[in-house]
Amino acid sequence: MTNSIGMQFVSIDSGTFVMGQDGPETDHQMMKHPEKFDDADADEKPAHRVTISQPFQMSVMEVTLGQYRQFKPDHLKHGTDSDAVTQVSWKDAVSFCEWLSAKEQQPYRLPTEAEWEYACRSGSSTLFHTGDSLPPGFQKWSSDIGFRDRYFKGAVLPTEYRTEVSRLDMLRGGQTPANAWGLKDMHGNVSEWCADWYGPYQTGSQTDALGPNDGDFRVFRGGHHSIFTRVLRSANRSAWLPESSSDRIGFRVVLGLPPKGANTPPAPTPLNGQNVSQSLAKIPTVSEDAPLFEGPRPFVKIARNSYGPLFFRHNHSPSITECPNGDLLAVWYSCANEDGAELSNVASRLRRGTSDWEPASVFWDGPDVNDHAPKVWWDGEKTLFNFVRGLRENLVRTSTDNGATWSKARLIQPPGEFGNQVIRLHDGTLVLGHDSRQVSLVTSTDAGESWTFNDVKQRVSDFQPGGQGFRYPGIHAPMIQLKDGGIMAMSRLDPPEDQEKFQFKTPVSFTADLGKTWAYEASVFPAISSVQRAAMIRLQDGSILFCSFTDQWRDWKNRRGMTFKNSSGEFTGFGLFVALSYDEGKTWPIRRLVTPGGKKIQVNTIDQVEFTMSDTYAEPCGYLAVTQTRDGAIQLITSKNHYWFNTAWIKALPSHSN
Template sequence: MYCRWSVIFLLLVQTGLKSIAQQTNSIGIRLVDVPAGTFNRGSNRGKEDADESPVHAVTITNGFKMSATEITNKQYEAFDPAHSKLRGKNGFSLQDDEAVTFVNYEEAVAFCAWLSRREGKPYRLPTEAEWEYACRAGTTTDYSTGDELPASYQKLQHTNRTPVPVSLRVAQTAPNSWGLYDMHGNVEEWCHDWYGAYTAGTQKDPVGRQSGLSRVTRGGSHNTPVRFLRSANRQGMLPEDKHWLTGFRVVQGVMPGTKATIAEPAPANSVQVSQQKYIWKKVTQPLFDAPIVYVRKPDSSSGTPFYAHNHCPAITWCPNGDLLVAWFSTNAESGREMVILASRLRAGKKAWDTASMFFSVPDRNVTGTSLIYDQKGILYHINGLEAAGDWQNLAMIMRTSTNNGSTWSKPVLIAPEHTKRHQVIAGSIITREGWLVQLCDADPGPRGGTAIHISKDKGMHWTTPYSLPITPIYNNGSVGGLIAGIHASVVQLKDGRYLALGRNDNIKSDSLGERMPMSISNDGGATWQYAPSVFPPISSGQRLVLRRLNEGPLLLVSFTHSAGKSGIEGMDFTKPDGTKYKGYGMYAALSFDEGKTWPIKKLLTDNVMRHLEGGAWTGPFTMDTTHSEPKGYLAATQSPDNVIHLISSNLYYRFTLAWLQLP
């Protein structure tokens, strides 16, 4: 429904009497009058765009002026001349009249405050409602141009793993009917609001939530699929983040006096969390529990996004006796719909909670999650954060909890550059010096290797100790700056060296053929020397676990052969009577001499036939005497009672060292 002024304006346009009220301020910002009125905010697309629902009527009670274009480099640098050094970063936004990028939320707000003082008039960021209202300019279609965005408005409207530079020059296509340029694309634009779910019912001048993790961005950008450029599409960014996709435009006008909506309620994994310290009783007898599902679909009424592909998990124990698991849920691993969900196995319970939200930045890919408890009161959550979709150009965030995950600190960008070598892998370790070590995939390619990140002060500062930046050729005896293989896992040996095993980058052994690569560092991760391990290589859909057990031995959990490959099939295992048999699937191996030998190798099955669902890339499989889970992304923790807790992409296993040592 159009407001009175909207109808009059559209009639003027149709009769050729278009006359847009504009003025230009002292730094060249053209301002366009946006009249008061009412519009329907949102869409009913559902599924990946469910956050645009419900559609609801919003009234903007007072007109305001909005910059006709996004703020340009020249205009922004009148405020911050030092920003000129970021011109052309990653190939974007070099010229005076291109939209400014690499500006975070606080910097955009500071620009508005500076401009207000300079002009003697109130400048600010638009509210999310004001932005969509101005973008629609009286229309109800997907775009202000109709249900399709004409080709002339589009740049590179698809996800590029390596972003392709394009011109971000403003006002190169026709404005909408209210005189605003580049509302669909060019660059995303910061809005005032904290991101949060819409509420139903008619609203006046909404200003978003009282608090949140992300601030809203709107409009979509270059190197972005066109559907993210729709008038109703909602995106978000951490306020401290900045990259080549996002800039901003300004509003001249007093901020609405509306009271912000209360913050969204805590997710189920943070509710009714016991704060009583758990008394762990050592389990010394053999134990192997039948695997159970931990990825449990939430009820649709909960509002929790839950997609078809649930994968890439992390696990930790908590001091209250709970286990906490987190993983990504998405329809495509390169999808922007991806969220991090979590589940809790509460102390004394036999079933995991249903999945609930753990971490999300709207319309950003968040591949890679790690959880660890430092045994001194702090839980750490480390996660990747893309600028867009895909999983190559990730920043790294960290959150901490001192109350068993009941609440978490504000996300901190511990590696703020969106670049390679930041795809977080589950399996953080605390070294004997008390340092926090986090591994990350270095490159999404098949020979990408794994990078190491180290914090010596509880995550406040991080270093990347590798001294050889070029990816080496992972040959036997060669030396490089990265761990051989992606999705690697690392342990610290008793003499201080690091030992790591990874996937791909296989190395030939004279007697065994291709083997899983083993990497050893004598200098704190700065360089690594490579050799073939005794283990068969793994590949797509498989991720190993390597960790030191409380009792001292090293534990490896991996797979007997590469998924989907027929060159090497199965491994030899020993029956109690000493005879050999061929086993297939997930196995555990133990080393009692710091990885020199691995005398115990055991298939992870209790010899009972079961038909199980492995989820993700694994799917259904049969476990029996000679077969265990064939693939999956593994993560593990060992609680103080010495029980080993292992998860694959969908299943949770419990067993003990005593069980592994049984014949």
């Protein structure tokens, strides 16, 4: 059958198949074995029998750009009519189906996830409808050259990949053989939206299986060009926000009434959201009469050899906030590879009145989407904010019940990693740094309802002391508002040639116009680089707290340390330190190495790095995040450990060093 806009359909009979994939789970270590594709993802289990009770018709090809333009004539300014349409959200795809249904008086819709996998397998039970491997040259991969070469390191790719692909052919469908039922591009080309909300599989046989009746993410299937073939497996699952669009996601349609199966239950509430107290008990102030210090105590608690969605291998880029009920909530990302699709956002809670962080649990994770570098922040009243980089956009969610539940995500532009913590200015403006070199600050003047940003694309800054420009240099800059209303940022600048301009010191930048223009100086603190991020906040007593490292991790073997004071005079210390300024960052007279001192202890830090902590050695690396809780205590975390102390401890002189 061919419809009025040229879409060809094949009939799919009812039947029963095994949905999902059992067997060994992948470790997602694609840097180690990028050619491997046969292991299962955790969310593909358990494999289970599904009966499709009613026949339907499915389009042979993905909806093309030409067909979609009959619905929206102005969609995309580039591309040919034979390309698979992309840059369509799930909602756009549903609207297209509604338009086509009205036009032809026929029930067009998106396939359910079960219908999609049933049709893709087309009677097969192998990894792909082609068997347990893809034929030579099946998977197009000519874009994302840097990403491809990072994993395959310039080597010849396995035979199933095709790298010599013209730009005109990257999205053109029908270049690979159809499956046994006549459907093309069920593996690759572009991913395809399905009707269902994403949720965990259930055990036992099902008829006309449907996802949950609500959720955060809509399913998309099939994989796309320029990605590992394991993502193209018939069982592989992906999902993202229904409002989001991507240059790698399109859709195909089915013709037939929706199935009347039962919705599966939603995912169980993760530990970090269970039994969360909603009380607002009075919190006593921590005494400043004597130095108080606790730590290091790990907040990242993940079982060894856990490969998803909690990963023991790499846990990084944390954020921490106090909740209205007095709990501490830490969030971070967990993965095998930082740019891998397996990356997930996880969290742990230190409940008020307890001394140990709970085991990590999933916080929020779009399957097969690298939702990167989460941030959490409490507005001091009733609302928690969660920010994260998404697929092709940034996102914000809120919670008004201490993080037990969260709102649906709202999209924020521009895409890119938020650099460090949120700050709130005297006039209520919320400010976030942004690590894209084309953006300065991201701001909201209406308590987070809407956001705008300084676009500095194609504007050149003079990154050197005494220079001026349009954003702060480098990345990951913590910021505070100065008493004169301006903003001060301390950033990480990685390239040695750029560090040299600042005498290998951390750059400090100042803006008086909300990030439109900046002036640069060299701070007194050593430069930091990869695997390190500084933190800075204004304390309740008005002083500024800065947290960083004495040496660059990449040059740790040649470390020089910093001079610190103790009760006997001075000593050279190495690693994590804190400093206080009482004159708006002009001077930093008080500095202390973050270590309990005394007996040497072995401490585990990021990526299972072991070091010996002593009077003179603190953690050498990690991403820092810090907050001061209502009781006056300072809560500092690295990529692995939590430290608790008061300002009296920072000011006190250690008794000795050895």
